Amino acid sequence: MDLDTYKKSWKNQPKETSTVSSVDIYKMSHSKSSSVVKWIFIIGLLEVAFWGGLNLLVPDDYMKVYTDFNLINFLNYYFILHYVVIALFLVLFYKNYTSVSAVENTKTLMNKILRVRKTVKYYVYYNLGGFVLVTIIVNSVMFSNPEILAKTMNPEKLNVDINTLLSVTLITQIVAILIMLLILWLFYKVTYGTLLKKLNKNYIELDNLEHLN
């Protein structure tokens, strides 16, 4: 049967029997959106808070170790820079979020949603990169001063082999970083994977058109 026959049935279809009243439309229009962008925005904010707050959770005693290695100034400058970067990311993130509008054409809308997601992605990359870089710098400084390190790691002066102690410290750090990266990776897979699965699929479907000619 020709599609035009179906089109005729489509055109003649009766109006929805259960129409929504003005009162209900009013209520709906003032209810909270649960769109994909809204969720990306909320999760993004939580991530900014998580990474931004992480440093605040470090106890002061812990920082004492870095004083012994003259690293405290370096770390303070790094934290100042870090918070400036977080502020810039927040501005960018919010700007991208507010630019998303359902009035755009479908492709532009998808691009803008993906841009909001990308801002969060770069923010996470920045944090992970910064974290790994600082860890490498701090460790290089600490391990190039093994005497101070041994004293700091073994304040009770217990009878342990210095090399074993340093190796254990290094391995523990590497394992901890790897576990943390794995947890974060799983977290992103689950949250953004679920949120953006449909959008990515539709984007590919629409974008494929551009490569047809």
Add this chain to the structure above:
Amino acid sequence: MQKDLETKFLLDFEQNQNIVHKICRMYTTNQDAHNDLFQEVVIQLWKNYSKFRGDSKFSTWMYRVALNTAISLYRKSTRSIKTQDIDDFTYKIKSSEYDDTEELQLKALYKAVHQLNDIDKALIYLYLEDKPYKEISETLGITQVNARVKMNRAKDKLKNILNP
């Protein structure tokens, strides 16, 4: 000012709400999902209404926002289609003035449309509503040539589902 805008929006929406119902029926397969998507469309329409300048007809603006919401903003996927749901769901479009054959055709059409991907659903909606290619390309953000190519493919897919 805000009150006037709200009143105007409610009036515009009430008169044109059937457009949103039709789109929701294409993109969802049960009443809960239908209501959910419908509500999200209303939210998006109201959110952008103050920027609606009337350059295009309200109905045109409305179906664009509704399609965009269904394709990109609405979170839930329409993957799991239960036949039972569709039968329960489409009974509402039964009407005494509506021809039996046409009713069966319409049911078959919706059932077939549910098997298409989100972009093809939009294309088929635009075809069924007789929208010109210029408007289709502007709505989806693709060139007219690509819109034609994609439309033909979507129509072929639909034909194959309807007449296996």
